Amino acid sequence: MKDSWYDVAQICLNGHVINDCVKRFPNHNKKFCDKCGALTITNCPNCDTEIQGQYHIEGVMDFTGYTAPAFCPNCGKPYPWTEAKIQAAHNLVQELENISDDEKKILTQSIDEIIKDTPETTLAVTRFKKILLKTKKPIVDAFRNILVDIVSETAKKLLWP
Ligand SMILES: [Zn+2]
Ligand SMILES: [Zn+2]
Known part of the structure; x- marks a missing residue:
């Protein structure tokens, strides 16, 4: 056993x-x-x-909370719920006002990086924050709601300490 x-x-x-x-x-x-x-x-x-x-x-009660994993540890692909949130964040980027098309492109790429723990994560977070400074608080909150469960631990500490 x-x-x-x-x-x-x-x-x-x-x-x-x-x-x-x-x-x-x-x-x-x-x-x-x-x-x-x-x-x-x-x-x-x-x-x-x-x-x-x-x-x-065995013999120990499970009290630890469980959260849905973001990526499959076997093939590395995002699970469908991660994919859906990435898509939702991308869609939100397209709705933003006062943000240029170039900045929208950077923001979209940054989102793809901040959900992974890579050497690019810190840079992506910096870019993400810089562009979001031009938006209003409800927008910032909306991004947080969509992304908080799927961003990497590194990004989470940098974005919402
Ligand atoms: Zn898989
Ligand atoms: Zn459901």
């Missing part, structure tokens, strides 16, 4: 966690999300690897 193991998670296409213990509590599974009606998945749509769920240690 294994002492500790990862369960499988069932998550809707919009990122709502339906069941983080698919193996232990299969009766909690749902075919569609009860929050938004989207289809639920337990495997990466790109490579079919199971989505890592709650970590079980």
Whole structure:
């Protein structure tokens, strides 16, 4: 018997966690999300690897919170909910006023970088912040709401310390 193991998670296409213990509590599974009606998945749509769920240690109750992972650790592709948020952020960029087309392009590229932890992340955050300074607070808040769950840890510390 294994002492500790990862369960499988069932998550809707919009990122709502339906069941983080698919193996232990299969009766909690749902075919569609009860929050938004989207289809639920337990495997990466790109490579079919199971989505890592709650970590079980035998004899210990699980109290740690579970959050949907942003990227598949097996193939590196963003999960559908990450993709949807990136798209939403890109769409928001296009709606901005008083921002030039060049700046919109930079902002869009910065968003792609700040969700990953790469050597470019710090630079991307700096550019992102600089352009957002020209917008109003509700816009800044809107970006935060969309991106807070998917930006890299490095970017999160720099953006919202
Ligand atoms: Zn949902
Ligand atoms: Zn994958």
